[in-house]
Amino acid sequence: MRISVFGIGYVGSVSAACSAQQGHSVVAVDSDESKVTAINAGVAPIVEAGLSALIAEQVSENRLTATVKARNAILETDVSYICVGTPSLETDDISLKQITHVCTEIGEALRSKNEHHTIITRSTMLPGSMENVVIRLIEKHSGLTAGTDFGVGIYPEFLREGQAIFDFTHPSTIVAGCLDDQTKEILRSLTSQYDCEKHYIDIRTAEMVKYCANAWHASKISFANEIGWLCKKLEIDGHKVLDVMCSETRLNMSRHYMRPGFAFGGSCLPKDLRALRHKARHQDISTPVLDAIMLANERQIDRAIKLITGSGNRRVGLLGLAFKAGTDDLRESPLVALAERLIGKGYEVIIYDRAVSASPSKGNSRAVDRVLPHLASILVDELDHVIDCSDTLVVGTEDEDFKNLNGQIRPEHTVVDLVRADPGLSERCNYQGICW
Ligand SMILES: NC(=O)c1ccc[n+]([C@@H]2O[C@H](COP(=O)([O-])OP(=O)(O)OC[C@H]3O[C@@H](n4cnc5c(N)ncnc54)[C@H](O)[C@@H]3O)[C@@H](O)[C@H]2O)c1
CATH class of the missing domain: 3.40.50.720 (NAD(P)-binding Rossmann-like Domain)
Structure with a gap:
């Protein structure tokens, strides 16, 4: 040529x-x-x-x-x-x-x-x-x-x-x-x-991929430097730490987690990030990267609230409560935070999560009653009931049932999708992806 x-x-x-x-x-x-x-x-x-x-x-x-x-x-x-x-x-x-x-x-x-x-x-x-x-x-x-x-x-x-x-x-x-x-x-x-x-x-996607790649490279460098500083102070070899960490390719160095979606939560990530920042503070090490990660996570919950309240509907059905599908672990689930903030704002909230139930027949019911009594009373056992009784549905986890809502959604429904369960719903109702 x-x-x-x-x-x-x-x-x-x-x-x-x-x-x-x-x-x-x-x-x-x-x-x-x-x-x-x-x-x-x-x-x-x-x-x-x-x-x-x-x-x-x-x-x-x-x-x-x-x-x-x-x-x-x-x-x-x-x-x-x-x-x-x-x-x-x-x-x-x-x-x-x-x-x-x-x-x-x-x-x-x-x-x-x-x-x-x-x-x-x-x-x-x-x-x-x-x-x-x-x-x-x-x-x-x-x-x-x-x-x-x-x-x-x-x-x-x-x-x-x-x-x-x-x-x-x-x-x-x-x-x-x-x-x-x-x-x-x-x-x-x-x-x-x-x-x-x-x-x-397409052209716009290609333009953005280049910026995404460079921002990612820069994030990796600053993250590694911050860990290196902390390791030096703790008399640990930061090179060794990052070498070993990078050898794990299922979660650490992989596509995993690299999908826009909802805030992180669960029993490990928030707790461990907090503890690491605490340790750094005690070594007089500032951790702007780790701090920003926590802040960004809170912002993601703010964004979800804005999308939900922006629809103008008062009856909200939350699909999923645990921090991810297939578990009843409610510790630091961002969906719990979301539900609490909506209730605090006076929204009528009902919740369905197949693994979490307030009914006495389910093994975890005592835990929900004890830890989250204010949510136990609005947990229901039927997905259909939540769909029927809500004007805005919030898809919070990747439960298989939530990926096939098409037949049950009414045109007047608003669906706020936090996990990219089904962007095809945009043809059927007012569909809002949290970051797409
Ligand atoms: N440098 C890198 O490693 C790198 C890697 C990937 C992408 N990029 C991107 O590629 C682009 C170029 O980067 P660079 O580092 O090669 O830039 P550079 O400044 O080294 O080179 C730009 C060249 O364009 C010339 N130029 C300016 N106006 C001109 C005109 N009207 N007609 C002809 N020539 C003209 C300049 O004289 C200069 O030689 C930038 O957008 C940069 O972000 C750079």
Whole structure:
């Protein structure tokens, strides 16, 4: 393929050199003449292991050239990668100044091009930037329509500086947001040699995945540092602790828990997080990450309350009371907190949980009577009864029965789903997912 790469900084120079190595004919474009001169002289414009040698090889084999002339690069290639910078502004927003400039140039060049062209952004941009800035500007300056007259995609780069060539050529996953089918096919072809998971998705999701990944990386680093500080103070090797913890792949290093949903609770997580913070306080170690986790958990209960009270209904049926389905463990269940706050606000609440009952025939009834007498009186044994007698239903656990409510829900029902039991209910009633 003939590829132009706009912006030859860290991402652009690696993308240009590695794409050339993969057999594409590449034109690298930068407004900074010194970077263009460097590439054409076979020298990397940035410090990156192995990059100068790769650029020298690709330039000498005529697969890679560089220019300041954006228009020529567009006319001579089929696909453009946008790799310009999106630095922080004082407001914390990102600056799209370089993006704006390059999209204007691309749009103007496309005006005089007859062949189809595809624009693929590799820069990191907040969700909505592709639609509101990139597409809008290119359409405006070209007079063409995105998705039909020219292709559009976003293919976020996940390389790490210092190992950029390896990361580019050995991605562990491909994330590609595509506006149109032709762009999807081009991205499939550009990524066909990689043996990894590939996700060809919509543009906004792809934009967000990149931010989600970087926020996650940053969270991991600060979490590990905070644990390290505490370990040092306790004369424990934090490296050993995190190494051992990371060796567990069912819960610790896995997809488990990585689903938006309701607050955590139960007999372990809140208790142990509190205890760890207490221990740190006694060592004079501040724990901003652990503190924020507790705060975020409380906020999630606030959000659920807002969704429930926002419906305007006074009769609320809570489906689930224990902290998760299949257990009668009520210790620190966030659903108990939710029920108590609703009752406190004067809502008429009834509760169903197959594992928790106030009826004397069930083994745990004494515990409920003793620990939560105010809730025991509003626990019922029939799901149908809760559904019939409530205007808002709150799905609180992943009980199989709660995933099949479709037949019983009335159009006038509001369903507040805290566990993503059935988003399909949105077609049948007023459905509110807590974070979707
Ligand atoms: N650096 C990384 O490790 C990394 C990794 C993944 C994603 N990203 C993202 O990729 C993007 C680029 O990052 P970077 O670190 O390579 O940036 P950079 O600042 O190193 O490079 C940007 C380049 O774009 C050039 N440029 C600016 N305006 C131009 C224009 N109108 N026409 C042509 N060239 C122009 C600049 O001269 C510069 O060479 C950013 O959005 C960044 O967030 C960076």
